[in-house]
Amino acid sequence: MRLPIAIATVVLGMAPQPAIPSPIPTPTNHGAPPSAPAPVTWGVAPSSPRGPNGRAVFAYKLDPGATLTDYVAVTNHSAHPVTLNVYASDAVTTSQGGFDLLPATQQPVDVGSWVSLTARTVTIPATSRVEVPFTVTVPANATPGDHVGGVVASLATTTTDAQGNRVAIDHRVGTRVYLRVTGELRPALALEDVRIRHRGSVNPFGGGEVTATATVRNTGNVRLAGRPAADVAGPLGLGAGTVSGVALPEILPGNAVRTTVRLSAVPPLFRLAVTTTVTPTPVDGQLLDPYPGATSRRMSVWAVPWSQLLLAVLVAGAVRAFVAIRRRRRRRAARNLEQAVAAAREQGRAEVATTAVGATAETQRVTTVGAGTGQSPDAAPAASATAPEAEA
Known part of the structure; x- marks a missing residue:
């Protein structure tokens, strides 16, 4: 089998x-259990x-x-x-x-x-x-x-x-x-299967994380190590940053390793450009001639600031609610003032009307007294004054 x-x-x-x-x-000893x-x-x-x-x-x-x-x-x-x-x-x-x-x-x-x-x-x-x-x-x-x-x-x-x-x-x-x-040496590293991912933060005042994952393949004929790095930048170069990854171990010709570089506190600027780079380095102190150059891959990733947008919506809603409350309070105060003015006007009209009615009643009373004597109030003294002259 x-x-x-x-x-x-x-x-x-x-x-x-x-x-x-x-x-x-290991043989047993007189029926005893076998030793280790x-x-x-x-x-x-x-x-x-x-x-x-x-x-x-x-x-x-x-x-x-x-x-x-x-x-x-x-x-x-x-x-x-x-x-x-x-x-x-x-x-x-x-x-x-x-x-x-x-x-x-x-x-x-x-x-x-x-x-x-x-x-x-x-x-x-x-x-x-x-x-x-x-x-x-x-x-x-x-x-x-x-x-x-x-x-x-x-x-x-x-x-x-x-x-x-x-x-x-x-x-x-x-x-x-x-x-x-012996022969011509061709040291070189290449980037394959590069993947960029952005993960936002729930903290609207903190940046997100960008991860650049790639396969680094030794495409030359010399064993090499390497140093990965990643650069990130938003539109017009805003929020630019760079970070180096963990040094790569020895990679044999034709073989490959998977590596990841993480950039933290990256501002979410909607569209980010990420450049992944690997720089070959010699192993065991060997001299490389020609010395290999770095290789890079540039890719883009969406970085929508969801938490910031949510905060902006909440702030806008709060401002709108505050303005609406202030407007309602002002309209209410204006209505109260109009009502108070109207009430004051009505009270003034009522007082004027009351005064006019009292004056009219007094005038009527005086007119009624004059009608009972056949004279006006101003004529009575004159009659009294002329009475002695008639007797004389």
Whole structure:
């Protein structure tokens, strides 16, 4: 029965592999429960015929058609013998920027296929080391530039997953191989699948966030790192700003990583122009000639100030309500004043009418008294004055 194969664990150019369960069964002791499996640890390093020589990686610069012989030291740090598979493979850059090798079941087509080991399986005694020779043969038609891979020693084990299935796991420890084939170098990075997104803020007095996400691909033939950045500006250059993203790790030729640059406190100016840039940088202090230039992509994104518009609507509504209330109060005050003036006029008219009526009544009373004596009030004294003269 074939077992499902899990993704292998690869550690390249590092310390010995941490302890894992040994595939060697541990016998029971007089019916007692089996003890825990003895740990297995091993390490892989560049070597000479007499042992490791201090190199961290295999680094070569060869012409097409060249051949060389080198050694890899495989050390068993365990207290019992261990049998390991030793082979070479091509390297890849993961989408997160990690360094990995092709799965053991996948045949290499680049530098991994150029490495020939004298032995594919080695049995190493307890706490011992073996030096395994290998040959690197560069094809005559090899393309110039960097070809990256690794030499690994692996131990296959089986385990049971949560569903009870038997799973084969390939534990691998290795060291990197950097091989540069002489010829014209073309260092270059490119931006692919650039996506710009704006997210507004509920705070009308704060800016939103613009994220620029892109795939950075090494389109040249030299391994490169990089520094991403993003610029943003509104109409007429308003609200311009720039920010640098996290430095990119080593990207192997033909491989790519996904990166994101975030710009915060960006004012929502309806339409924003966002320029995403990546600047190539060398790795391991290597000199690049010619030095690659930066590459950019310019895109636009809508940044509607919804919270600001809502605030403006609320403020406009409040102002309109305030003006309406003031107008109603003024109209009410004007009506009250008109009513008071009208009431005062009516009261004045009533008082004038009352006065006129009283004067008319008095006049009528006086006229009535004069009519009873046959004389007017002014004629009576004259009659009295002339009476003595008549007697004389």
